[in-house]
Amino acid sequence: xxxxxxxxxxxxxxxxxxxxxxxxxxxxxxxxxxxxxxxxxxxxxxxxxxxxxxxxxxxxxxxxxxxxxxxxxxxxxxxxxxxxxxxxxxxxxxx
Amino acid sequence: xxxxxxxxxxxxxxxxxxxxxxxxxxxxxxxxxxxxxxxxxxxxxxxxxxxxxxxxxxxxxxxxxxxxxxxxxxxxxxxxxxxxxxxxxxxxxxx
Amino acid sequence: xxxxxxxxxxxxxxxxxxxxxxxxxxxxxxxxxxxxxxxxxxxxxxxxxxxxxxxxxxxxxxxxxxxxxxxxxxxxxxxxxxxxxxxxxxxxxxx
Amino acid sequence: xxxxxxxxxxxxxxxxxxxxxxxxxxxxxxxxxxxxxxxxxxxxxxxxxxxxxxxxxxxxxxxxxxxxxxxxxxxxxxxxxxxxxxxxxxxxxxx
Amino acid sequence: xxxxxxxxxxxxxxxxxxxxxxxxxxxxxxxxxxxxxxxxxxxxxxxxxxxxxxxxxxxxxxxxxxxxxxxxxxxxxxxxxxxxxxxxxxxxxxx
Amino acid sequence: xxxxxxxxxxxxxxxxxxxxxxxxxxxxxxxxxxxxxxxxxxxxxxxxxxxxxxxxxxxxxxxxxxxxxxxxxxxxxxxxxxxxxxxxxxxxxxx
Numbered sequence: 001x002x003x004x005x006x007x008x009x010x011x012x013x014x015x016x017x018x019x020x021x022x023x024x025x026x027x028x029x030x031x032x033x034x035x036x037x038x039x040x041x042x043x044x045x046x047x048x049x050x051x052x053x054x055x056x057x058x059x060x061x062x063x064x065x066x067x068x069x070x071x072x073x074x075x076x077x078x079x080x081x082x083x084x085x086x087x088x089x090x091x092x093x094x095x
Numbered sequence: 096x097x098x099x100x101x102x103x104x105x106x107x108x109x110x111x112x113x114x115x116x117x118x119x120x121x122x123x124x125x126x127x128x129x130x131x132x133x134x135x136x137x138x139x140x141x142x143x144x145x146x147x148x149x150x151x152x153x154x155x156x157x158x159x160x161x162x163x164x165x166x167x168x169x170x171x172x173x174x175x176x177x178x179x180x181x182x183x184x185x186x187x188x189x190x
Numbered sequence: 191x192x193x194x195x196x197x198x199x200x201x202x203x204x205x206x207x208x209x210x211x212x213x214x215x216x217x218x219x220x221x222x223x224x225x226x227x228x229x230x231x232x233x234x235x236x237x238x239x240x241x242x243x244x245x246x247x248x249x250x251x252x253x254x255x256x257x258x259x260x261x262x263x264x265x266x267x268x269x270x271x272x273x274x275x276x277x278x279x280x281x282x283x284x285x
Numbered sequence: 286x287x288x289x290x291x292x293x294x295x296x297x298x299x300x301x302x303x304x305x306x307x308x309x310x311x312x313x314x315x316x317x318x319x320x321x322x323x324x325x326x327x328x329x330x331x332x333x334x335x336x337x338x339x340x341x342x343x344x345x346x347x348x349x350x351x352x353x354x355x356x357x358x359x360x361x362x363x364x365x366x367x368x369x370x371x372x373x374x375x376x377x378x379x380x
Numbered sequence: 381x382x383x384x385x386x387x388x389x390x391x392x393x394x395x396x397x398x399x400x401x402x403x404x405x406x407x408x409x410x411x412x413x414x415x416x417x418x419x420x421x422x423x424x425x426x427x428x429x430x431x432x433x434x435x436x437x438x439x440x441x442x443x444x445x446x447x448x449x450x451x452x453x454x455x456x457x458x459x460x461x462x463x464x465x466x467x468x469x470x471x472x473x474x475x
Numbered sequence: 476x477x478x479x480x481x482x483x484x485x486x487x488x489x490x491x492x493x494x495x496x497x498x499x500x501x502x503x504x505x506x507x508x509x510x511x512x513x514x515x516x517x518x519x520x521x522x523x524x525x526x527x528x529x530x531x532x533x534x535x536x537x538x539x540x541x542x543x544x545x546x547x548x549x550x551x552x553x554x555x556x557x558x559x560x561x562x563x564x565x566x567x568x569x570x
Binding site: 231250251253254255257258261262266267269270272273276279280 | 381382383384385387388391395416417420422424425
């Protein structure tokens with residue numbers, strides 16, 4: 001990103017590092033990133049974590065369980081994001 | 096709760112059901128509930144999921160990794176909640 | 191929705207039930223759903239409640255009073271949603 | 286408020302004016318203020334609108350229906366506020 | 381705006397007045413409006429304050445420093461808005 | 476903080492670095508941090524930036540102008556935080 005200075009670049013490094021392998025398997029870290037993005041209602045962030053979850057071999061059931069937690073915690077205000085999340089997931093599986 | 100009607104009671108059932116055993120182990124579901132509560136900055140909800148995580152045998156490292164994701168996703172506005180979360184975790188371990 | 195499991199379906203039932211007739215007339219329940227969606231800044235949810243309000247015979251003045259409350263409570267960050275809400279309302283009346 | 290300037294004072298006037306009588310009865314305007322405060326999770330604001338609702342003769346059932354809408358829209362993250370809201374309501378009725 | 385009543389109009393006046401010249405230079409007031417819009421994640425509001433900042437002669441470095449504060453305070457959930465903000469800034473400079 | 480790992484420590488460094496001197500004077504950076512904390516409604520963060528603003532010689536008028544922007548952007552839901560912010564400011568000046 002053209003205008004990004006040192007603080008923004010450092011933050012980006014932190015952001016990509018925090019979901020790396022640790023005591024918690026990467027797959028579950030991605031699902032945590034997904035549920036956090038979901039309750040904060042950021043479609044671009046949800047999409048990013050759905051793609052990463054797909055790459056990590058997450059199943060339909062695991063996505064459904066994760067988004068159910070997001071829906072109950074975040075309420076019906078998240079429903080439009082739920083719909084779009086399922087559409088993205090469907091596209092990822094059928095491409 | 097004295098004034099709760101049928102819709103509120105049904106929601107409570109849903110809420111307690113959504114973290115039950117499924118394809119995702121209960122432990123990771125609780126950590127998902129924790130990270131969602133953390134980025135939404137609800138101290139009472141964070142405490143609840145810390146207690147449940149403790150009961151499920153979650154380790155210090157797993158709590159630290161989960162809250163790191165929350166901190167990076169949610170930003171420095173979550174720092175006061177991080178401090179209180181670590182205090183609660185400390186109390187749970189030392190009681 | 192294809193991937194929706196039992197918890198999501200139950201939540202959907204709750205969601206559609208909560209605005210049904212009770213001690214509070216349906217019209218005012220829809221306006222409550224509208225103001226809640228408005229301060230949480232969810233365009234799709236706002237649109238849904240505008241359509242339902244229109245079906246319940248809500249007048250221009252009632253929409254204006256409801257969104258005024260939303261604007262004062264939610265602040266100028268809601269202004270883009272206010273503009274879009276009035277456009278949707280105009281379309282509903284002129285179709 | 287000692288430091289408040291002209292803009293803050295004008296905003297306060299607007300804020301107290303927006304729930305005045307109009308096409309929508311004051312009672313329902315207060316319940317709209319309540320549901321908006323509830324989904325935005327501001328305890329002080331919730332308390333204010335509960336007191337005003339009580340003064341306008343709102344019943345237990347109407348409070349319950351209003352907060353049910355808030356709970357479904359806002360999700361389980363609002364539960365601690367629901368608990369405190371019912372406690373405040375109970376105090377108002379028993380003082 | 382066609383449906384806007386007296387309260388909405390008064391709020392609009394307040395909103396446009398609050399960034400006028402005072403003890404704080406207009407330029408920094410616009411950057412405050414920008415950072416507030418940024419952490420609340422409202423693209424239309426961000427765009428408005430970027431245009432106003434550009435008109436006030438704000439430099440690339442000042443925009444970068446302002447959005448860095450927003451990114452650290454608001455977390456990675458703001459990244460999609462950061463990307464779009466830099467694109468808008470680039471367009472403003474190259475039109 | 477006892478449980479903080481490398482990512483949390485790096486984030487803390489970033490957080491304290493972002494308000495350091497740059498093209499924008501430190502004083503205005505603190506006021507930006509203040510307005511961001513204010514619209515996100517975090518009392519502890521507001522207090523921190525009020526203390527830092529006080530140390531940087533910010534005047535009553537500058538605090539008032541900054542919080543006016545926060546109030547108009549964030550709406551009446553921020554009023555309880557405004558009251559507490561003015562109280563803290565008063566204590567800082569009279570200690």
